[in-house]
Amino acid sequence: MTHSNNLNTTLLLLLLLLITGLSVNALADNRPYREYGDLKIFFSAFNSSFIQPDVASSYNITRGKDKGLVNIAVVKNDRAGGVPALVKGRVSNIFGQQQVLEFAEIREGEVVYYLAPFRFDREDWMTFNIDVRPDPDKPTHSLTFQRKFYVDE
Structure with a gap:
């Protein structure tokens, strides 16, 4: 050689x-967030049955054993409360079946976050592809993450 x-x-x-x-x-x-300069985009996804019925009712959230929620919050300069953003996304299962995520903005005083419902079957790995645009004059930030879901019996 x-x-x-x-x-x-x-x-x-x-x-x-x-x-x-x-x-x-x-x-x-x-980490439950991704950093983009002075922004942190926090994300989580969980079974909707984790939310108490009275809280779900007050936010018009449908709870169910096969229903989940994805939560997105954008924090700038580590300032408490978050900032408004345009949030879009899709979720897909291991078979590639996709659902468009319809995010609703939730405001509780100074706190701003975004929730979107989705469905899953039995034991399911779900892949989330989320686009977040906190400033219309700046680029969109994309993040992808996976979570495993189980039907709540």
Whole structure:
């Protein structure tokens, strides 16, 4: 093997290690938010049965054993309460069946966040693709995350 081939092999191995390391880090990122400059976009998704019936009723949320909610909040400069944003998204199951997420803005005093309902079947991995645009004059921020859901018996 020539010196050139050894160098190419070494560079290829380093590149593969770098890519593998980045993939592992991306998968290991379990933070409940993503950072984009001075913005943090917080996200969660959960079974709608976790919400108490009186709270669900006051926000017109339909609870159900096969219904979930995704929650998005945008915080700027770590300021409590959040900021308004345009939030759009889709959720899909492992079979690629998609649902458009219809986000409703919720305001409680200074707090602003966005909720969208979705359905799931039995034991289901759901993949969320969310676009958030806090400022109409700036680019949209996209985030993707997965959660596993179980029908609440």
